[in-house]
Amino acid sequence: MSKDSRIIEELYDVIASRRGGDPETSYTSKLFHRGTNQIAKKLGEEATEVVVASLGQSPADVVSESADLLYHLMVLWADQGIRPDAVWAELERRFGVSGIDEKKLRKRAKNSETPR
Numbered sequence: 001m002s003k004d005s006r007i008i009e010e011l012y013d014v015i016a017s018r019r020g021g022d023p024e025t026s027y028t029s030k031l032f033h034r035g036t037n038q039i040a041k042k043l044g045e046e047a048t049e050v051v052v053a054s055l056g057q058s059p060a061d062v063v064s065e066s067a068d069l070l071y072h073l074m075v076l077w078a079d080q081g082i083r084p085d086a087v088w089a090e091l092e093r094r095f096g097v098s099g100i101d102e103k104k105l106r107k108r109a110k111n112s113e114t115p116r
Contacts, residue, residue, distance in 0.1 A: 008070070008074070008084050009084050009085075011071070011074060012074045012077065012078065012083070012084050014028075015028055015071075015074050015075055015078050016078040018032065019032045019078060019079075020032070028075060031072075031075050032075070032078075032079060036076075036079055036080075039072070039075055039076050039079050040076060042072050042075075043069070043072045043073060043075075043076050046065065046068045046069040046072045047069055049065045049068065049069070050062065050065045050066055050068075050069050052065075053065045
């Protein structure tokens with residue numbers, strides 16, 4: 001595995017290690033301290049910034065905003081106790097399945113879980 005493919009896991013480990021840290025000295029600790037609602041809100045802001053960059057800024061701006069988005073997504077994963085390998089496993093499960101078919105399967109599964 002190249003450094004490029006490990007960077008998410010390495011960054012995730014650093015992010016997770018900041019949970020419970022001093023919010024005065026670590027931005028990541030400050031995010032955890034603020035709680036899930038604020039982490040999710042920040043993730044939404046970052047996603048919007050990627051969209052805005054893609055509609056009128058340079059590819060370098062999209063790259064920069066994408067890095068911010070991935071970082072905040074990993075903060076949310078750590079907040080929820082989700083490791084990157086769980087996401088990779090889900091992507092692997094979906095690999096080779098039509099997006100249309102996969103969405104139908106998810107909808108069907110969700111409907112079968114709903115109490116009647």
